[in-house]
Amino acid sequence: MTRLIAIAAGLVAIVGLGITYAMTMMQGEDDQFAQCRASNVAGGASQIGGAFTLVSETGETVTDKEVIDQPSLIYFGYTFCPDVCPxxxxxxxxxxxxxxxxxxxxxxxxxxxxxxxxxxxxMAEYTDYVHPRLLGLTGSEEQVRAASKAYRTFFQAHQPTEGEEDFYLVDHSTMTYLSLPEHGFVEFFRRDVTAEQMADRVQCFLDAR
Structure with a gap:
């Protein structure tokens, strides 16, 4: 009897693994960018990105639809950042x-x-220095936090010392996010990815659209 129970349990486990494998394969087949992805997002890529409203470097209020009107590499940081952001x-x-x-x-x-x-x-002065097409966005604290929440980023300002209120650092996440107008967020890049590697991976997503 014990042997029969063990065999039955084994068959259930095998069937379960087969179903899991099949579901994984089906998800991979449904993902048109599967061959391009080098990262995993818990719950899928749909968990990152979304609507936001910010203020552009020219002072205009803009939405995510207006910002991501072409393939975009999005980075969250700040201009006073001493080394990482530049x-x-x-x-x-x-x-x-x-x-x-x-x-x-x-x-x-x-x-x-x-x-x-x-x-x-x-922002305008900073972005003009880095790249002529770099779009700088800011906004109210509420707007910025909403955009950060949409992309699941983290930031926390240090408490400034007395008399130096304008001189403080901000801890923040350092991922760069690739978003496509017709698909939303599709991939993120860590700091150790080179410009060449980033370009090649972005190219893969563009070719797979």
Whole structure:
């Protein structure tokens, strides 16, 4: 009897594994970008991205639909960031230039998580220095937090020292997000990805549309 129960349990486990495998394979087949993905998002790519309203570097109120009107590389940071943000934005700009050389137009986007200091004027000066097509976005604290929440990013300002209220650092996540107008978020890139690697992976997504 014990042996029969063990055999039955084994058959159930095998069937269960078969169903899981089949579902995984079906999901892979349904994902037109499966061959391009190098990252996994718990719950799927639909868990990241979404609607937001921000203020552009020219002072205009813009929505996510207006911002992501072409393939876009989105990065959350701040202009007073001493080292991480300049390197990441420069890497993203280099990837955009590599793609443009291939005939692909991808928009670099920089969303500030420090709206207190990053006014539209400050953002414009910063983005003009990094890349002529880099779009800088800021907004109210509520708008910025909503955009950050949509992309599941983190940021936390340090408490400034007395007498130096304008000089403080902000801890923040450092992913760059690829979003496509017709698909929304599709991939994220870590800091260790080079401009060449980023360009190649973005190209894969563009070719698979």
């Amino acid at each position: 390197l990441d934005n420069t890497r993203n700009a280099e990837a955009v230039d590599l793609l443009e050389d291939r005939g692909e137009m991808v928009k670099p986007v920089f969303i500030s998580i420090d709206p207190k200091r990053d006014t539209p004027e400050v």
